[in-house]
Amino acid sequence: MRSVRAVTAIILSIVPIAALAQGKGIRLWNLTSATMTGFQLSPAGQNSWGPNQTLNDKDKELDHDERLKLNGVEPGRYDAKVSYAGDRQCIVRDLDIKADAVISVADKDLKDCTK
Template sequence: MASSKYIVAGLAILGFCSTALAQADVKPMKIWNLTASTIVDLRLAPSGSNKFGRNLTLDDKDREIDVDERLTLRNVDPGLYDARVKLKNGRKCTLTGVKLEVGAIVSIEEKDLTNCPR
């Protein structure tokens, strides 16, 4: 008869393996640049908070999100955000109510760039 400590250890290993498999199936969140210009600065803040974080474009290999490029978001929780976007052409825009969901690809399109004071 197996000792109870071996049964507990086996259950712990099974739990760890099932958690690891579940996490492996989760696709990362991404931002897809569908504007007419390269994004050189992208910052997120919990919606309505005005507490913008670090420049997420620094996670890209060339530190920019080119037109039609997707940026994988690292260390960002799902939720509702406001975004500050600075484009290579000089435009600085704020988007409100950007909904990030696990595995989702959220596009930023030219039509979304309405709040761009000069």
């Protein structure tokens, strides 16, 4: 009986540690003045854009001051393509993305905008 309690205690002590190790993931915080309809990442300087991360949001857009967990993104340096209604697109260059961090994009970060 003691061994069962000991094993149970060990398992219960490991579970919170495993949950903490997972972290919150990498999150995007939209600090631009408009709703994002697209957010794609590419390794810095490569123009090899990944999937549209805003499609992971419940309404498929990222409103001003809203946060979104990014899926399938590893820490590193990236460029971002940010899209808005009306086919407007802008680039954010050389984002330094760290594990379990919040990256923010504001109007001042947007470069090379179309329309």
